[in-house]
Amino acid sequence: MPAPLGRVVEMLSTLPGVGPKTAMRLGLNLLSRPASETVALADALKLLHEQVGFCDICGCFAEKGLCQQCDDPAREGDTVCIVEQPVDVLMMERGHNYRGHYHVLHGRLSPVDGVGPEELNLAALDRRVEAGIKELILATSATVDGEATAHYIARRYRDAGVRISRIARGVPEGGELEYLDEHTLSRALDQRISWDNGSI
Incomplete structure (x- = not known):
């Protein structure tokens, strides 16, 4: 195949869930579209890293300094739900029931992978707890590492005068x-x- 198409297929196949055949179909589809649509997609991808970063407070995706949740005065400021990754916030928000704030750890404890407390976004959480949060909701994954992370956080703040709860499993x-x-x-x-x- 032409080298430019091969490069596109190669790049697409690095995405999660996209195998070589799917990457080929996507590449051919992009080639069959008007050039203006392909350029618009390329521009959107270029702006992704230029304009999307992380919230200064919680660590979630943000277009500017604060994410939508931290910038919303109507949300409950004394309740914080702790999640592992920014995408977890997006999933939680789909339910439209939780009206508190979030805190993104950007990972979970995993000694095998060399991820300890220092690699997680815990210093910022320390500051938030000291500022007077009333409840921390542990919403880490139900994996061994996720459970270990939840237990570590519960122990870390058990004497901080904050209520600690865990999302239900089952x-x-x-x-x-x-x-x-x-x-x-x-x-x-x-x-x-x-x-x-x-x-x-």
Whole structure:
């Protein structure tokens, strides 16, 4: 194939979830589009790193100094949900139920990968806790490293006068028991709630 097309296919195939065949289809699709659309896409990709950075307070994606959540005075300033990556904030916001703030760690503890507390965004969280946060919601992943990170943070702030909670784990809405692993079922049983307090 022509070298420019090969370069595009090569670059596309480095994206997560995009294999060589999909990269080829995408490259050919871009080639078949009007040149103006391809240039618009290239401009958008160029501006991505130039205009999108991280929030000065929470570490989430931000176009300027603060992200939309930290810049919103209507949100609850004394509640902070701790997540591992900025994309986790985007997923949490899809529910439209949480009205507090976030704090992005930019990773999770992983001794095997050489990631310790110093590599996480914890110094900024220390400052926020000292400023008077009332509740920290641990929303790290349900992996071994995610659980270790949650336990570390809980120990780190247990004497800071802040309430520490953990998002619930268990059976997803619409899920069938036969397709769940034993760890998920165990979590669901451990975190069961009273029928009167449920949503049914």
